[in-house]
Amino acid sequence: MIDTLPYLLEYPYGCTEQTLNRFLPAVLTQRTLQKMGVNLADVKKQRTNLDAQQTYRGKYPAHWGEQPGDQTRDRVELPAGFGQGSSTLAKWIQQHIDEDAKLMKGRSKDFNPIFDDVEMNRIIADGVKALTEMQLTDGGWGWFSGYGEHSTPHLTAQVVHGLTVAQQNDVPILPDVIQHGVEWLKGYQTNELTKLREGDKHRENPKYDGRADYRMQADNMDAFVAMVLSEHDANDPAMTDYLYRDRGDLSVYGMSLTGLVLHMQQDAERRDMVIKNVEQFLEQDEENQTAWLRLPEASWWYWYGSDNEAMAVYLKLLVAVRPNDEIASRLVKYLLNNRKHGTYWNSTRDTAMVVESMADYIKATGEDQPDMTVEILIDGEVQKTVKINGENIFSFDNVLLLQGDAVTSGNHKIEVRRTGKGPVYFSAYLTNFTKEDQITAAGLEVKVARKFYRLERDDKQVSVQGDRGQVVSQQVAKYKRIPLEDLRSVTSGDLIEVEMVIDSKNDYEYLLLEDHKPSGFEPDDQRSGYVWEGLRAYRELRDDRVSFFLQDLARGQHSINYRLRAETPGKMSALPATIEGMYSPELVGNSDEFKLRVNDRE
Template sequence: MILRNISQYVVQDDENQTAWLRLPDNTMWHWYGGEYETHAYYLKLLSVVKPDNIVASQLVKYLLNNRKHATYWKSTRDTALVVEAFADYLKTSKELTPDSNVQIWIDGQLHKDVAIQTDNLFSLENTLVLTGNQLASGQHTVEIRKQGKSPLYMSGHLTNFTLEDPISAAGLELKIQRHYYKLTRATTLAPAAGDQGQVVPQHVRKYKRQKLANLSALNSGDMVEVELVIDSKNDYEYILLEDMKAAGFEPVDIRSGYNGNSLGAYLELRDDRVSLFVARLARGKHSIAYRLRAEIPGKFSALPTRVSAMYAPELKANADEIKLRIEDLPMQSRDLSE
């Protein structure tokens, strides 16, 4: 009954192979009853009642991903309870007594064959590295074959130079999307108090947003809003956003600094990019925007926005590339009041 009631709050991310409990937001800080303490006790319950449940292994990965500085959790109490829950899970899942044989095949050829036993669990050579000409251009098929009942965990990492045009988005635990919007000034009137308390109409400056697709055309002088949407699978600290600026655009803001954006990020304006430094990024979707002005006529490419952890650069993602055209506009047709 207890397990069934708790399961209604479980959120599973099949793409990232993690699971967590949907807990109420609590802005107060306590040394007890925290998020990781709750997850630790839930893992201890699963280890006793349903150790083979897929949620248990996904919960372990979620807790591992949310360590601070890859070593501890929010408090000493949280850390002790999570480590204790991990020990209970290892005992019931029998991961400390492996007995299996693993083979790695690439394009139909055997590249690695290793036996995983209790005596070599922490000393076996569990890495396969292919460099240079060992991996030709094109598509490849990677097969991992296992004999035995022991659980097996695997991961892959690829570094390559790409000639694709345009460059497409990529990312897993961090994802980022970039949207360009043309801003068109909309003159509106709003009621305001006059000098004698009477209601008088007052002009309010607002803009209508029109989303720009790839190869869209703009006029020189048009204002553009760039929106960056970040999707984070975990809670992170010290995240760097680098939005590569197309050559024909210049930022509307002329000074770097804190500008009151929703992430509390520090904005740094550079010649070829706009950098944003985020101290803390919570799990979920976030949006941040800044404005550019189209200036130099021509066809320009904005290289993908990049997001990465400043002290763990292997955690990274990039957005799609976009190409835009700027056309010259006669001076008499230009509105310089914006």
């Protein structure tokens, strides 16, 4: 849980979900440690990275381990107005963090502020303030804020749930912020219930001629909204009935959410039936003591098709109903073993969801008091022996590193032996380096091809109607596109158009398309925001890239373009354009690398 935080805190984009998950997992982790009785001030001086797969050892910069009197900033007591609202907290934080703390923010992806009260307060205040400002006038949230944005049930439910969890963990939230979000969700649910009731009339009488916008069954979004509303005792029982009736048409994720709804409504009989329905997808491996849900592959790119999120919600359901069930511990082990990036899972969203479920699991099972001796053997020889207990859980030496001549060719056997009580989580990591001059295109389910064009002015005279109805000749700015091949030359000052052609084999949602522009080229347009250049996208202009956030991408071929101005002479290389699922990073494709020369204008 701790080692996920640098990734979440330093994630570079600012959509609603990532703004929430930049601080909420840190709050949950810090509160979990505090409830364990861990002295965070002592642990801050030196701690162990509990995931040995990451090369970072969890050490802070030297001056972060100094005594308080020698640090470059002072520790200040919280103000009397703390807890009255995000603006009060943010104002106080801004006054009491000096330039050193500001410089430390974002200096390293391994920076972890969880043991620093001042820094944690700043992160929390920034996150709450940003989410409050991103709330739309109707009470909901969209993917981003600003002109052209609209509230969506998925993002509104995420934020209301997240702020509710934060508030339960003593984070000050303005009451109206959550309440307005709940009211938006209640309005959404009311509308969907009207459609479902209209669908019932069609079930009873196929010839019924009523409203055109009826629905025949409840869906996964209904389950998510119902779960969040149930946390506020605001869910309509009629929606619970529809969800239970239509549970066979829900995803595994949706069924687990429905189970949580039934549990909060103290409907044990129907809850247990839903758990049995979910466990039809449960698989276990007796050899390594893991359990997981094997989800159908039909909709894995949608939010309700995320296997990690589905297992996290299922874990929350198990922890709420039977926390000491063997399946729960096996599910935790499977999730820990399958972090695709060492310390986090696929995305900010599923990582935050897993952290939340882990916090519930630790609280319910008491898995915070280990007492054991662990031996690591390689080819039958003991290479390391470590004693682990509650006092040294964050300071024991947990890394065995082999490098250079110690890594020999052939097969090797690694053994981990435990004496005592407590779980042992371990991983093995192998890395190597290779050189590749020209990066070539790759991708399967989604692909991107990039083309460069030099634009030449080719103004046209067109006939338009004048203010008196007469025909008037008017000059219109036009450009002729001259295709550029790899290794071709352009002149500084030339206007270049970049076209990215996306080939999608399925309907997808929430994708990130990024063009890594060549050095010495600057975007002709200077403003970020929503654009309609072939596809509707939220565009961010960054120093080294141009990012396009695509909320929806239909099956087929699409193109999106933007313009650059060549400025600095020299030989330049544009790294491949990439496209990936924001919440399914295994959905990925990239274009060819492109090289060109910029000549100085004479």
